[in-house]
Amino acid sequence: MTIAIDVHGVEKRYASFSALAGVSLRVEEGEFFALLGPNGAGKTTLISCLAGLTRANAGTLRVMGHDVVNDYQAARLALGIVPQEIVFDPFFSVRETLRFQAGYFGIARSAALDAWIDELLAKLSLTDKADKNMRQLSGGMKRRVLVAQALVHRPPVIVLDEPTAGVDVELRQTLWSFIRELNTKGHTILLTTHYLEEAQQLCSRIAMMKEGKIVALDTTEHLLNAFSERVLRVKLESELPVSLVPLRSKQSGAWHQFEIHDYNEVETLLARLRESGAVISNLEVTEPELEAVFVKIMRGEQTLGPAA
């Protein structure tokens, strides 16, 4: 399997602080990978190094095997970046913007290019805005044009830096279904987002950054299982039997909460409740959430070394 993104020992220092303090990670071709962390953790700096916008002080970065410094042209051809900030060229229309962007990547005007641009516009619900000047577009539309610009040269590796900030729910879903489709077709996706439920639903592996370092790197499933418990909550019409009180993790009114590690424990607990004559009026099992994992890791309660 080709390594789509290979970051090794990357450091970036600014005068007074270290934005990246020895970051290493590998994203395999075809992965849907999340890079999470609070503001200022170094996610955007890492993406900038990957894009050649920022030069690392130490370490190497490769995109599809191409070094971003020594073989920058091949590396950039392989990379499509959706930037965090909304930027646009006020002189041109949406279609012109996309044609120019394709041209910068060496793609000549052709019927095939125009067909691809039309497809991108359709997928991103921009068809009716194609000939509008960029200035006339709303913020959400401009963001979608940025997505189209990143994809116009059909890069195998796509990096989305907080693509859904300020985008409404419907458009977010449109965007994700399109990105998922690209991922299914073999494109590698690297995503940063503050919407952790998006990362949990979409990404198969997750890296978490804090203060310029990777503090967790694992599959989404492992992270969830390792750091977040399932919880069984039961509402009782009577008191909780004394024998079960030590197992209870939390109580709020008639609701009693138990942490469980696998589903067999649910069965056991319910059986014991029934045996002791307790009457259950309501019950729910909550799944682990990435947000809980994220909070725990960021507070430094637990850390996982980056996987090799």
Added chain:
Amino acid sequence: MIGFQTLLRKEILRFWKVAFQTVAAPVLTSLLYLLIFAHVMAGSNAAFPGVTNEQFLIPGLAMMTMLQNAFANTSSSLIQSKITGNILFILLPPLSHWNFYFAYVIAATVRGLAVGLGVFLVGIFMAHIPVYNAAWILVFAFLGSAMLAALGIIAGLWADKFDQIAAFQNFIIMPLTFLSGVFYSIHSLPAFWQTLSHFNPFFYMIDGFRFGFFGKSDVSVWLSFSVALGAFACLSAGAVWLLKSGYKLRQ
């Protein structure tokens, strides 16, 4: 090659879409200079024998407008892209520093030549303009525009704000053009100012350009050519070096 062509097309379209402001306006400004100065200077001694003041002024004004607009094109394009952030669109693709240099310089030269031609066409209606040697006219028109385009790249890369570009224009470009003999022959100046003018590369640009029209000049046309070529080479080397190093573009 397609990347370079695209960037060149974009840079040309960028000024052409607002040609009223980037081409027509400077031509109008030159026309006003011409009307006012020709009127003020009427009756005074001509700079060259057999050349009227209007005839003398037109090539100077054309060159001054070309220089200013070539500079404005590269510098304003870069500073606008930097401030709005859309410079990103050309930093992410695999464009080389040579692609950048040639696309920006050629587009700015095209604008310089367009306004120069505009001033010339307006001038034709005001006075008879002789053409002594078209090749020299074109050589200096190209060199002058390209040299200021390269300087505009340096200024555009260096500046972080629009007012720094304005300062560059007001405190460097304007004094150098006005003190280069646009409106007078430097032979009419006191000895000290004559000597000082010889350190101004813009003087050679205008003097050589004027030679192409009248076959007369303050200094040898070959000297003017050498200075213009040298200045262009130095500024280009500076611009290419800054682009290659990623100065203020890539941290």
